[in-house]
Amino acid sequence: MITTDVLAPVVATVREIQQETQDTFTLTLETPEPFNFKPGQFNMLYIPGAGEAAVSISGDVTQPHELIHTIREVGNVTRGLVALKPGDQLGVRGPFGRPWPMDVVDGRDVLVIAGGIGLAPLRPAVLALSAKRAEIGRLTVIYGARSPEDMLYAREFLGWKDAFVARATVDTASPSWRGNMGVVTKLISPVDFDPTRVIAMICGPEIMMRFAIRSLSALGVEDDRIFLSMERNMKCAAGICGHCQYGNYFVCKDGPVFDYDQVRKLFGVKEV
Amino acid sequence: MQVYRFEADALNALIATLRERGYKVIAPTPMDGAVVLGEITDAGQLPRGYCDEQEKGVYRLKKTDRDAFFDFNVGPRSPKRYLFPTNHVLWRSRQENGRLEIYSESDDEKPFAFLGIRPCEMKAVAVQDRVLSKGPFADRIYSNRRQKALFIPVDCTRAGKTCFCTSMGGGPEATEGYHLALTEVIDENRHFFLARPGEENSVNLLECMQAVPATAEEIKQGRDLIEKTAACMGREVNTAGVAEMLAEYRDHPHWEEIGKRCMNCTNCTMVCPTCFCFEVEDHNDLTGQNTERTRQWDSCFNLSFTYQHGGSVRHTNKARYRQWLTHKFSAWHDQFGESGCVGCGRCITWCPVGIDVTEEIQMFQEKTS
Numbered sequence: 298m299i300t301t302d303v304l305a306p307v308v309a310t311v312r313e314i315q316q317e318t319q320d321t322f323t324l325t326l327e328t329p330e331p332f333n334f335k336p337g338q339f340n341m342l343y344i345p346g347a348g349e350a351a352v353s354i355s356g357d358v359t360q361p362h363e364l365i366h367t368i369r370e371v372g373n374v375t376r377g378l379v380a381l382k383p384g385d386q387l388g389v390r391g392p393f394g395r396p397w398p399m400d401v402v403d404g405r406d407v408l409v410i411a412g413g414i415g416l417a418p419l420r421p422a423v424l425a426l427s428a429k430r431a432e433i434g435r436l437t438v439i440y441g442a443r444s445p446e447d448m449l450y451a452r453e454f455l456g457w458k459d460a461f462v463a464r465a466t467v468d469t470a471s472p473s474w475r476g477n478m479g480v481v482t483k484l485i486s487p488v489d490f491d492p493t494r495v496i497a498m499i500c501g502p503e504i505m506m507r508f509a510i511r512s513l514s515a516l517g518v519e520d521d522r523i524f525l526s527m528e529r530n531m532k533c534a535a536g537i538c539g540h541c542q543y544g545n546y547f548v549c550k551d552g553p554v555f556d557y558d559q560v561r562k563l564f565g566v567k568e569v
Numbered sequence: 570m571q572v573y574r575f576e577a578d579a580l581n582a583l584i585a586t587l588r589e590r591g592y593k594v595i596a597p598t599p600m601d602g603a604v605v606l607g608e609i610t611d612a613g614q615l616p617r618g619y620c621d622e623q624e625k626g627v628y629r630l631k632k633t634d635r636d637a638f639f640d641f642n643v644g645p646r647s648p649k650r651y652l653f654p655t656n657h658v659l660w661r662s663r664q665e666n667g668r669l670e671i672y673s674e675s676d677d678e679k680p681f682a683f684l685g686i687r688p689c690e691m692k693a694v695a696v697q698d699r700v701l702s703k704g705p706f707a708d709r710i711y712s713n714r715r716q717k718a719l720f721i722p723v724d725c726t727r728a729g730k731t732c733f734c735t736s737m738g739g740g741p742e743a744t745e746g747y748h749l750a751l752t753e754v755i756d757e758n759r760h761f762f763l764a765r766p767g768e769e770n771s772v773n774l775l776e777c778m779q780a781v782p783a784t785a786e787e788i789k790q791g792r793d794l795i796e797k798t799a800a801c802m803g804r805e806v807n808t809a810g811v812a813e814m815l816a817e818y819r820d821h822p823h824w825e826e827i828g829k830r831c832m833n834c835t836n837c838t839m840v841c842p843t844c845f846c847f848e849v850e851d852h853n854d855l856t857g858q859n860t861e862r863t864r865q866w867d868s869c870f871n872l873s874f875t876y877q878h879g880g881s882v883r884h885t886n887k888a889r890y891r892q893w894l895t896h897k898f899s900a901w902h903d904q905f906g907e908s909g910c911v912g913c914g915r916c917i918t919w920c921p922v923g924i925d926v927t928e929e930i931q932m933f934q935e936k937t938s
């Protein structure tokens with residue numbers, strides 16, 4: 298007899314909420330038990346009466362006592378999430394999904410490409426990769442945001458720049474911005490990695506992922522070394538509600554992280 | 570395996586015994602011009618003397634001059650209505666003084682005994698099992714109900730015009746998952762049932778019906794009926810290569826052509842015994858403190874199904890029909906190692922514009938060969 302209910306959340310308490318950008322906030326939660334997860338996995342967060350939303354876990358895997366989520370306000374549930382105050386309670390269920398391929402990075406260069414909120418699911422991977430820099434080759438993080446004000450984890454990013462190659466670019470900026478401008482793919486350079494061995498991890502809008510993949514393929518990076526995180530409507534996150542289907546996959550259980558070899562055919566078709 | 574026989578009149582004793590043992594007996598019964606599944610308490614509620622006529626977009630119930638209990642095929646309802654109920658509470662939450670509580674209640678529904686469901690419906694239960702209780706996560710409500718349920722299917726001794734179970738391995742003979750499988754035999758002189766106890770037969774149900782070992786002659790009568798049924802299926806699908814073909818031709822112009830006819834009404838997904846997609850909804854009371862989360866059957870034909878902030882991924886009729894057909898006959902193989910279709914024909918019968926999966930698949934086969 299099954300007693301656990303994968304659809305019923307457990308209760309978590311907000312410890313801290315921090316504004317990242319105009320519309321994006323980082324929530325730190327306390328859960329009854331330490332919350333273990335792998336980089337790239339996500340939770341379903343529940344606001345009573347408003348509903349649930351799939352949100353990636355953005356914290357450090359070595360810190361299971363704080364559960365961190367970075368959320369962009371786009372609708373009903375996310376509005377409720379960013380309106381939470383310390384001490385408020387919400388529902389959490391997870392962790393779900395296939396993580397970033399942390400098991401194949403040893404001895405290889407790693408290239409992380411993020412667009413906008415796409416840095417949120419990649420942050421745990423960057424933290425874990427940074428912690429094991431001795432075991433991997435060169436680490437490069439490339440990040441594109443709409444404007445300097447839209448950059449997530451801005452202070453932390455400065456620290457990354459000191460430790461490994463981390464470059465940011467924005468679409469628009471005031472004249473005082475001294476960094477890069479233009480699309481994120483412009484920052485992809487084989488100076489940073491060996492295309493024949495690199496592992497690439499990409500998350501961002503589908504259009505941005507398309508262009509990033511095109512650039513990598515042109516440099517000779519094979520499809521099965523390019524990993525991307527997909528987004529679809531999710532109701533259960535457990536492979537039983539059908540909503541997240543993407544061709545022959547369930548994004549919630551077969552993904553959200555896929556290697557490009559798995560999804561290349563689907564990427565070329567509209568409305569899958 | 571020993572095959573038994575009992576007289577047709579003994580069905581009442583079977584129903585009474587199941588009820589005594591605490592089961593809710595779910596069986597076909599005529600209602601509003603169709604044979605549907607519902608709770609029965611007496612054999613008199615079975616559709617005795619009825620047969621159905623089905624075609625693309627057509628369902629008619631008729632009286633026959635025979636006394637058979639099971640002379641029809643499948644109606645719009647299937648066991649999923651009971652094992653995977655729609656509009657069902659998943660859990661409740663309560664907020665008070667800043668504290669949140671979330672609790673799922675135990676499902677106190679009585680165990681179901683399905684009597685007289687069809688082999689294709691047995692097969693559909695097995696298909697839903699793989700989705701809802703054998704994956705990395707199991708659905709609590711389905712799994713509990715499924716585990717407690719008892720199955721007494723009746724083999725088909727007549728094939729409907731929209732049936733194609735032989736193509737999909739769904740029938741016309743019950744082959745798996747049952748506790749007792751029955752074959753109804755009726756001629757001028759006799760009316761009896763053959764009974765095959767399943768491997769899962771933990772209950773001794775044969776006694777109450779005073780069943781006796783069947784003779785070789787009686788067994789042969791039953792076999793002949795099943796074989797005759799298999800030989801006159803209303804429709805068929807040549808499944809060879811279908812999964813690969815549908816995955817390969819996602820951009821084929823024929824999808825556009827079907828998209829023009831399909832109204833995206835969701836009928837096919839609602840009547841399909843294997844379709845499992847669901848939606849959840851929150852209901853708040855007036856205080857806003859108490860919330861009930863319910864689950865409803867959903868359909869990939871709904872525009873909201875793939876909604877993400879900014880719009881729906883599958884925003885055209887064509888893309889939604891493609892999702893449905895490709896899931897059933899192609900993706901399901903990758904996901905669960907078998908087809909998502911058992912060949913029950915419901916989606917053909919209940920499509921208001923008469924779209925027929927068997928014809929559409931054949932069209933693809935012709936246009937891509």
Ligand SMILES: Cc1cc2nc3c(=O)[nH]c(=O)nc-3n(C[C@H](O)[C@H](O)[C@H](O)COP(=O)(O)OP(=O)(O)OC[C@H]3O[C@@H](n4cnc5c(N)ncnc54)[C@H](O)[C@@H]3O)c2cc1C
Pocket residue numbers: 339349350351352353354367368369370371372373374375376414417418527528529530531553873874876877878879
């Ligand atoms: C794996 C994964 C990881 C994610 N990680 C993050 C992350 O780290 N940070 C982040 O900010 N976002 C993340 N997202 C995106 C996030 O889940 C969505 O932004 C969020 O669900 C939006 O919810 P909302 O209610 O605020 O928005 P809305 O746009 O109001 O609603 C979205 C949800 O409500 C339902 N809905 C709304 N309108 C309708 C309608 N008309 N009909 C039917 N249904 C409707 C939809 O079913 C949908 O699920 C992630 C998504 C996925 C799949």
Ligand code: SF4
Pocket residue numbers: 837840841842843844897909910911912913914915916917926
């Ligand atoms: S797809 Fe149609 S024929 Fe196949 S199981 Fe579903 S309703 Fe029956």
Ligand code: SF4
Pocket residue numbers: 830831832833834835836837838870916919920921922923924
């Ligand atoms: S195929 Fe027929 S039953 Fe199914 S959604 Fe389209 S019109 Fe409705």
Ligand code: FES
Pocket residue numbers: 530531532533534535536537538539540541542547548549550
């Ligand atoms: S979100 Fe329900 S099946 Fe993936």
